[in-house]
Amino acid sequence: MARRRSSSRSRSRSGSRAGGVLLFLFGLLAGAGLLYLFLREPSPKPQDTEVREEGPAPAVNESPRTAERPRPAIPPSDHVEPEDPTATPVRSIESPGPDTPVRGVRVALVIDDLGRSLDDVQGLEALGVPITYAVLPFEEHTVPVVAELRRARKEMLLHLPMEPKNGEDPGPGALLLGMSDDELQEKTVAALAAVPGAVGVNNHMGSGLSEDERSMDAVLGVLAGRRLFFLDSRTSADSVGYKTAIGRGIPAAERQVFLDGDPSPDAIRTQFQRLLDLARTRGVAIAIGHPHPETLEVLAEEVPRARALGYEFVPVSYLLDRPGDAE
Helix, strand or coil: CHHHHHHHHHHHHHHHHHHHHHHHHHHHHHHHHHHHHHHCCCCCCHHHHCCCCCCCCCCCCCCHHHHHCCCCCCCCCCCCECCECCCCCCCCCCCCCCCCCCCCCEEEEEEEEECCCHHHHHHHHCCCCCCEEEECCCCCCHHHHHHHHHHCCCEEEEEEEECCCCCCCCCCCCECCCCCHHHHHHHHHHHHHHCCCCCEEEEEECCCHHHCHHHHHHHHHHHHHHCCEEEECCCCCCCCHHHHHHHCCCCEEECCEECCCCCCHHHHHHHHHHHHHHHHHHCEEEEEECCCHHHHHHHHHHHHHHHHHCCEECCHHHHCECCCCCC
16 A cells, blocks of 8 residues: 555655646746747837938028029129229229328219200319210200310210110110111211210110110211220220220220219219229229219319329329220
């Protein structure tokens, strides 16, 4: 009986050990399975965890497309506006300030639209500085104005009417687009005959015709034959007058400042100071004005002040560019 119980206990212990081993193996297998499943999970993508280094981020409130959009092209630096022609190369000097005395700085004043009143000439003579007088060829008082200027030995230009773009009437004897070369030359000769003693020509109006190289070449051919110079009034930024004249071997110059496009005294004063500033920077400058009472009043005040600072007022013929001159 005792041997039977001992055998039964022995079998019970063996069964317990076998069950424990089975449980241990089962747990081991379960753990290995879990580890295998864990290792098989995909790792996160690089862009989910890393900062890209493709370049700086767009600015705030700016999409990548906007950031990459090219900037607008800068206009050419040599573009010439009607009120500010700077194409003619001139020497550049130091500009310490508007009230600092200067030396060797020259200014030319050209007064257009003469021929309508003899009083205009007398008012300009009272300024006491050299002025270049531009006379319209077929006005009511052209003849006595020319006679007075010749008597006083003043520098005189033919103020030659040319077709503008705005449809305004340039006056009697005007040169028009569409005229043949012969017509343009005949009218130029007739206008010169009406202003005897003119040493040069500048255009009256002419924003249309001065852009046409064929027309300007015909007109300037007359000047070349008579050894006259050309002053481009620059009524158009696209004028070819100066370039064509130089190309033909004709001495020429360009206007830098219009004094009285706005005829109010304050505006004229501002433009006169602009003239002095340009002359101080460039060495020379040319202004065109008109015989308005406001213009004469401002010039009577400002010219003596400019002279006291050392500005030299000269006829425009002193400031010509001559073909072949060293730059």
